[in-house]
Amino acid sequence: MGIKSKSENRFQILINVVMIILSLCAILPIILLFTSSLTDEKELILSGYSFLPKKLSLDSYAYLFTKGTDIARAYGITLLITAVGTILSLIITPLLAYPISRRDFKARNVYAFFVFFTMLFNGGIVPSYIMWTQIFHLKNNLLALIIPGLLMNGFNVILMKNYFSQNIPMELLEAARMDGAGEFKIFYKIVLSLSLPIMATVGLFVGIAYWNDWTNGLYYITKTQLYSLQNLLNRILQDVQFLASSSEASQHATMVEMPAVGIRMAISVVGIVPILALYPFFQKYFVKGITIGAVKG
Numbered sequence: 001m002g003i004k005s006k007s008e009n010r011f012q013i014l015i016n017v018v019m020i021i022l023s024l025c026a027i028l029p030i031i032l033l034f035t036s037s038l039t040d041e042k043e044l045i046l047s048g049y050s051f052l053p054k055k056l057s058l059d060s061y062a063y064l065f066t067k068g069t070d071i072a073r074a075y076g077i078t079l080l081i082t083a084v085g086t087i088l089s090l091i092i093t094p095l096l097a098y099p100i101s102r103r104d105f106k107a108r109n110v111y112a113f114f115v116f117f118t119m120l121f122n123g124g125i126v127p128s129y130i131m132w133t134q135i136f137h138l139k140n141n142l143l144a145l146i147i148p149g150l151l152m153n154g155f156n157v158i159l160m161k162n163y164f165s166q167n168i169p170m171e172l173l174e175a176a177r178m179d180g181a182g183e184f185k186i187f188y189k190i191v192l193s194l195s196l197p198i199m200a201t202v203g204l205f206v207g208i209a210y211w212n213d214w215t216n217g218l219y220y221i222t223k224t225q226l227y228s229l230q231n232l233l234n235r236i237l238q239d240v241q242f243l244a245s246s247s248e249a250s251q252h253a254t255m256v257e258m259p260a261v262g263i264r265m266a267i268s269v270v271g272i273v274p275i276l277a278l279y280p281f282f283q284k285y286f287v288k289g290i291t292i293g294a295v296k297g
Contacts, residue, residue, distance in 0.1 A: 145213070
């Protein structure tokens with residue numbers, strides 16, 4: 001290994017400084033969010049947000065978890081739909097992406113066009129709502145939180161298709177076929193086993209989309225017992241905003257002391273902590289998968 005020149009060392013230092021600044025820009029807001037959720041409401045109103053709050057308080061979390069049964073149920077529903085939706089997506093997406101990555105598949109351009117078309121155009125909210133509720137009867141059930149709009153995404157299909165075409169040698173597939181392996185066995189034993197980075201990447205994309213989704217619950221769920229975490233937190237936030245702005249609030253001391261600002265921060269913390277906890281385990285595969293899969297195939 002050669003010795004780096006002074007210009008290379010300066011460039012490396014500059015890159016490190018830039019990356020530290022970008023990292024702080026990502027980390028500091030999360031720290032501020034967490035400390036604000038633990039700050040006393042009056043302190044937030046008087047002094048604003050601070051990394052080192054003068055007075056700590058758990059009132060925001062106490063208010064949230066007075067609805068403990070609802071929170072636990074909503075967490076369970078969200079975990080269920082995230083797990084089921086992600087697994088189903090990781091089954092369906094490669095089954096479509098693999099054929100259109102094969103140059104010997106005659107209809108690959110036709111299928112690729114249909115996938116790409118969905119990335120540019122859609123029918124809109126009203127036709128989608130009519131289709132899912134009146135034709136497929138996805139209303140007030142868990143499938144309504146799994147299928148519409150999230151189960152398979154055109155971008156993920158193209159990303160996976162590019163990964164397959166760039167990283168799965170055709171010679172390897174031909175050798176397996178000469179050894180007597182069928183198409184499904186080739187796909188299952190060879191293609192998927194060599195595609196862990198892109199599978200982890202797409203799985204992370206889909207999992208985050210399911211975890212953060214609230215639009216399906218807004219459109220297709222009216223029973224509070226089926227609310228996902230995001231829908232429940234959104235409902236709590238709306239209730240807090242209503243009570244805080246109500247003309248009757250000033251007549252009730254309990255309402256005046258309601259931590260309306262802090263609850264917003266606590267709601268954000270409750271929503272993002274599980275994703276932050278899981279991301280480090282997927283980071284290695286995520287970086288490799290998104291880098292290679294984004295290359296034009």
